[in-house]
Amino acid sequence: MVRAFLIGILSLGIIGTAYWGYREHQEKNAVLLHAENNYQRAFHDLTYQVDLLHDKIGTTLAMNSRTSLSPALAEVWRIAAEAHSSVGQLPLSLLPFNKTEEFLAKMGEFSYRTAIRDLDKEPLTKEEYNTLQKLYKNAADIQNELRNVQYLVLKNNLRWMDVELALAANQKTMDNTIIDGFKTVEKNVESFSETDFGPTFTNLENENRELSRAKGKPISKKEAKAVAKTFLGLKGTEKISIVESGKGALNRFYSLTIYDPKTKTETYMDMTKNGGYPIWVIDNRPIRTQKMGLNEATIKGLEFLKRHKFTNLELYESTQYDNVGILTFVTNKNGVRIYPEAIKMKVALDDGTIVGFSARDYLSSNIIDAVPKPALTVSEARAKINPNLKVMEERQAIIVNDVNEEVLCYEFLGTLGDDTYRIFINAQNGMEEKVEKLQDTEPVYGNI
Amino acid sequence: MLRKAIICIMFLLICYIRAGEAEAFSNQVIQKGAVGDDVIELQARLQYIGFYNGKIDGVFGWSTYWAVRNFQYEFGLPVDGLVGESTKVKLVKVSKYNERFVKEQIRKGNQFTHYGGKPLSKQTKNKAENTTKKAAAVNVPKGFSRNDIQLMANAVYGEARGEPYIGQVAVAAVILNRVKNPAFPKTVAGVIFQPGAFTAVADGQIWLTPNETARKAVLDAINGWDPSGGAIYYFNPDTATSGWIWSRPQIKRIGKHIFCK
Numbered sequence: 215m216v217r218a219f220l221i222g223i224l225s226l227g228i229i230g231t232a233y234w235g236y237r238e239h240q241e242k243n244a245v246l247l248h249a250e251n252n253y254q255r256a257f258h259d260l261t262y263q264v265d266l267l268h269d270k271i272g273t274t275l276a277m278n279s280r281t282s283l284s285p286a287l288a289e290v291w292r293i294a295a296e297a298h299s300s301v302g303q304l305p306l307s308l309l310p311f312n313k314t315e316e317f318l319a320k321m322g323e324f325s326y327r328t329a330i331r332d333l334d335k336e337p338l339t340k341e342e343y344n345t346l347q348k349l350y351k352n353a354a355d356i357q358n359e360l361r362n363v364q365y366l367v368l369k370n371n372l373r374w375m376d377v378e379l380a381l382a383a384n385q386k387t388m389d390n391t392i393i394d395g396f397k398t399v400e401k402n403v404e405s406f407s408e409t410d411f412g413p414t415f416t417n418l419e420n421e422n423r424e425l426s427r428a429k430g431k432p433i434s435k436k437e438a439k440a441v442a443k444t445f446l447g448l449k450g451t452e453k454i455s456i457v458e459s460g461k462g463a464l465n466r467f468y469s470l471t472i473y474d475p476k477t478k479t480e481t482y483m484d485m486t487k488n489g490g491y492p493i494w495v496i497d498n499r500p501i502r503t504q505k506m507g508l509n510e511a512t513i514k515g516l517e518f519l520k521r522h523k524f525t526n527l528e529l530y531e532s533t534q535y536d537n538v539g540i541l542t543f544v545t546n547k548n549g550v551r552i553y554p555e556a557i558k559m560k561v562a563l564d565d566g567t568i569v570g571f572s573a574r575d576y577l578s579s580n581i582i583d584a585v586p587k588p589a590l591t592v593s594e595a596r597a598k599i600n601p602n603l604k605v606m607e608e609r610q611a612i613i614v615n616d617v618n619e620e621v622l623c624y625e626f627l628g629t630l631g632d633d634t635y636r637i638f639i640n641a642q643n644g645m646e647e648k649v650e651k652l653q654d655t656e657p658v659y660g661n662i
Numbered sequence: 663m664l665r666k667a668i669i670c671i672m673f674l675l676i677c678y679i680r681a682g683e684a685e686a687f688s689n690q691v692i693q694k695g696a697v698g699d700d701v702i703e704l705q706a707r708l709q710y711i712g713f714y715n716g717k718i719d720g721v722f723g724w725s726t727y728w729a730v731r732n733f734q735y736e737f738g739l740p741v742d743g744l745v746g747e748s749t750k751v752k753l754v755k756v757s758k759y760n761e762r763f764v765k766e767q768i769r770k771g772n773q774f775t776h777y778g779g780k781p782l783s784k785q786t787k788n789k790a791e792n793t794t795k796k797a798a799a800v801n802v803p804k805g806f807s808r809n810d811i812q813l814m815a816n817a818v819y820g821e822a823r824g825e826p827y828i829g830q831v832a833v834a835a836v837i838l839n840r841v842k843n844p845a846f847p848k849t850v851a852g853v854i855f856q857p858g859a860f861t862a863v864a865d866g867q868i869w870l871t872p873n874e875t876a877r878k879a880v881l882d883a884i885n886g887w888d889p890s891g892g893a894i895y896y897f898n899p900d901t902a903t904s905g906w907i908w909s910r911p912q913i914k915r916i917g918k919h920i921f922c923k
Contacts, residue, residue: 255854401911507700572887
């Protein structure tokens, strides 16, 4: 009796302990994961900030006027400070990493000093310009190394907790990719655009701006299906399901899912309820091997736009990803490009069909009735840009500037060293509205 | 032995280029943004006659574009940056292209150039001497690196791998909408790793290896497709534990997720 009782108590105790141990283990794992996530964030933030830093310094090199240079330098200062704080959060205290921190501090100081100075009275000296160029080069080196470490971290699923443990244990054979990578970064010092979406990206307020062009009477679901049928050139054998948007949507819209039983693929489409304007389309069919180039795809895209009454559009940008071409078209009114009126398209390079369409920017842009006359001539505007820039192309364009107004500008494309820049000079008052460093290719990392 | 072999190979290569290989382009009109063999040939040929000084990486970027335009200008062709029939014919006539040499260097990841009037053997640095061998390149959307895309693909796969394709694009779009929203961190990593923001991050599912679909979905979202209709939150009504999320104005439902403002 007593024995059975004791066994009962003991086994209860064992079960209790096991449960407690299990809970402890789980909690420990959760805490570890949480710490790991914080390290990961600091690290990926750091690489992004260094990207951005490199980009912004590059942009300042091509600027000319105080009104754009001062804010840009202030931006560099802010990013350098952020990157500095990200470095500080990484468990690298046991690693000699002071050169990189020093670089970031120097960068911050330099940009701060020049940003608060009245550059009209005291423009950048030749030496300061050289410093800027050197910092640009340094930032490029650090960026490259960090990107490479980042690539390896992502590819091999490396854990910062392991780095911390390795550093704490002070093992002699520290064969750790992260540690080695950071050592290279450090050695190099001894010797990205604020996710800028380009001129067609019409600022963040636009996300919540109404689709002002979508005028017209509300259409029924049946009418919406008919619109989809003509827009996508459907045969009529497809199964279409349709739902209306919820209360959170600024403009009511229909979401259509079109299932083609023949190919067993789905096409998705959103359409405004008022007037039935297609907002976007994605066709998720598998794309076979490439049979045509971007140029042919562009012609197909333009044909499609013309068929659907989008007139005066011209190609602004084309990019190939594997066997898909991404094309951006903008309005061209009498030789003036209107960047806010942009339409994006995805063309399959196997048979040239349109597999993606997005008119959100176009539909939410304001209607510009008449393009104003410029007060400045091209050569007057050209005199406003940095004399170091070699101008290769020029045209007139309307962009949405930082304060969300449509302004007529002279657009200049030019090169400085190996980099290409796009510069917008206000055609009325000569202000430097926007300076962008253009980059769209990236070397493949991790093949060391 | 190895050195002998290398010398032998280089000798062969020199003979090869002397023989005057004239491998022609395919019949596409090559324009900015293109990738592939035609672009490699274009860059190599432009470099041969000194118009292009960048890396031969098979991506038609800005420096290739300016090289093409300068070439067209110098040779009296219409300056449009498009490599069509007349530009190709002219280019093939005035330049040489050693395809085998170029392709081999790219495959091996060597740093190399392809200038005319200089033996090719002097224009390549071997892997052994040179540790940073970055010959090939890829197109990336403006403002995003391939690593950013990879990180986002991880998040999308961890959060929405069972969802229809469009639902995955929408999750990626929510991450981007948050980056643009002043109430959230300003970086992709900041948004993804914000404590408590995504369950896949909290329980470690983000470190599963993402598939190609997730990567494609991220690319679509970055390129401007937003099926979420501008949402900054989403939740699964079957598993949502917070009552607060139901108070958000809902935009639409895709698969198992409800997207809201």
